[in-house]
Amino acid sequence: MTSTVEAGRLEVAALRKQFPLLQQLSHGKRLIYLDSAASSQRPRAVLDAMDHYYETTHANVHRGVYAIAEEATRQFEMARRATGRFINAPRPDVEIVFTKNATEALNLVAHSYGRHLLPKGKAILLTELEHHANIVPWLMLAAESGAELRYIPVGEDYRLDLSELDRLIDGVGLVGVSCMSNVLGTVIDLGPVVEAAHAVGAVVVADGSQLVPQRGVDVSALGVDFLAFTGHKMLGPTGIGVLWGREDLLERMPPFLGGGEMIRDVRLDGFVPNDLPWKFEAGTPPIAEAIGLHAAIGFLESVGMEKIAAHEIGLTARAIELLTDRHGDDLQIFGPTDDLTARGGVLSFGFRDLHAHDLAQVLDAEGICIRAGHHCAKPLMRRLGVTATARASFYVYNGEDDIAALSDALDVAAAFFG
Amino acid sequence: MAGLEDLYREIILDHYRSPRNRGELPVPPAHRVEGFNPLCGDEVVVYLEVNDGTLTDLRIAGQGCSISQSSASMMSATVKGRPVEEARKLIRSFKAMMSIREQSLGGEEEAEEADARGEAEIMRPEDLGELAALQGVVKFPVRIKCATLSWNALAQGLDEIAAGVPSSD
Structure with missing residues (x-):
């Protein structure tokens, strides 16, 4: 040691x-x-930002034309941009989807990408050290689609054993991998996994729940296609998670949950989905939570x-x-x-x-x-x-x-x- | 505020350090049933043999915390050799003791409903012998599932035997 x-x-x-x-x-x-690692505490600055929002600004977003509704919408979208910049997203305004937590973000990918864009017959490759949130959505998908699930093993050194990666990656259409183990603390070297995945045309879904709060993540440098993380592990409130996805992928993906906000038009016999990122944000979003997350990011950046x-x-x-x-x-x-x-x-x-x-x-x-x-x-x-x-x-x-x-x-x- | 000594009574630690009826029984004739605590991953395996309406033998396998292990050990010592109906009464009584009465989170209501059906006959904690030592667990609500794990498995096993459900492997 x-x-x-x-x-x-x-x-x-x-x-x-x-x-x-x-x-x-x-x-x-x-x-x-x-x-x-289960859930962080939050500083006064985050609590104050949320209180201030509720005391002075709250109204539903993307609906009202009155002053506080405009201001609530502005603050909510500012939070989205700040979140995108924090992970160096190429298009913060369209590639950041607010969810309930990282689990919902991963389920969104499993439902929308997994059920509609993952080619039939392609396998899903995960790792043995994943959190249940990055296993169960894929097990559920596999149970429906019949997709084969494979796992990168964990070696005696508590790291991913990539010795069989060439064999494991053959025929894979999607790789789900954590950036850092919530049990072992191991920070995963994603480079070889991303390279191997992209060589066979597979997309990479990264679970950044542990790494984003501790090290920050640069999605452009990391080369992954999706990144899920959550607010409450990074000094922010509960009830807000983040999905970042490459714009071209998110664009092709059908909506996950249906309801208000996610539509452009609704008729009795059909609907037209909204633009990104609102296409994936059905119903009233976690507005105060987004503002709290923005404050948390500000706190982390100031430190x-x-x-x-x-x-x-x-x-x-x-x-x-x-x-x-x-x-x-x-x-x-x-x-x-x-x-x-x-x-x-x-x-x-x-x-x-x-x-x-x-x-x-x-x-x-x-x-x-x-x-x-x-x-x-x-x-x-x-x-x-x-x-x-x-x-x-x-x-x-x-x-x-x-x-x-x-x-x-x-x-x-x-x-x-x- | 409840202290550690409320939870870890000496008799509990004794059963934890020297568990009674530890081991397995050949299946069949014994019936095997598993219990899982999703909270902590604890697994308990109860082997039971019922002959002519009596719980003639019982063994406990699996692993878990001191509360789940000692509760299983005390359960085995209490119910082994008893008629099945007495064992069921003990299960009901133990689970009633483990319910959070102040907040009435279901256990009590269940007991009351059972009372109303006239089938309950719940024994009071003071009549439960050394099992009463586990009463303090109620002050640590997260640990209640640890204490009831083996009891739920036993209840399931008795139900399965009564219904002729085959044993798990």
């Missing part, structure tokens, strides 16, 4: 003060939040995505170092521990023979919030040979004091269960 990566230079104490939820006590102790990435890498390195030093063989880490630049701020572990639930329960009594369970990645859990792991994940408001508290709490758990 190496820890040559310098710890990030974030002013954690000052940042933490901006998160109201983190100012409270839990069981009489400082609340230490180590579950941002600096490069600094955040360095902070995640540095803090994870420190966590691995400290926990390994203090707990030795009692600790089993599931994820890469060699090249820490290739892993994000997610640390799955086993501690002694304690079940992750019991561990999390004792940690809760110490004010520490971690995730315990299968992390919505049961196929990966089976691959690892466990039913559950404990997982600590880090974000901008976590510091070395949190890591030290986690380590102390592990000692408490060890003493409690004897």
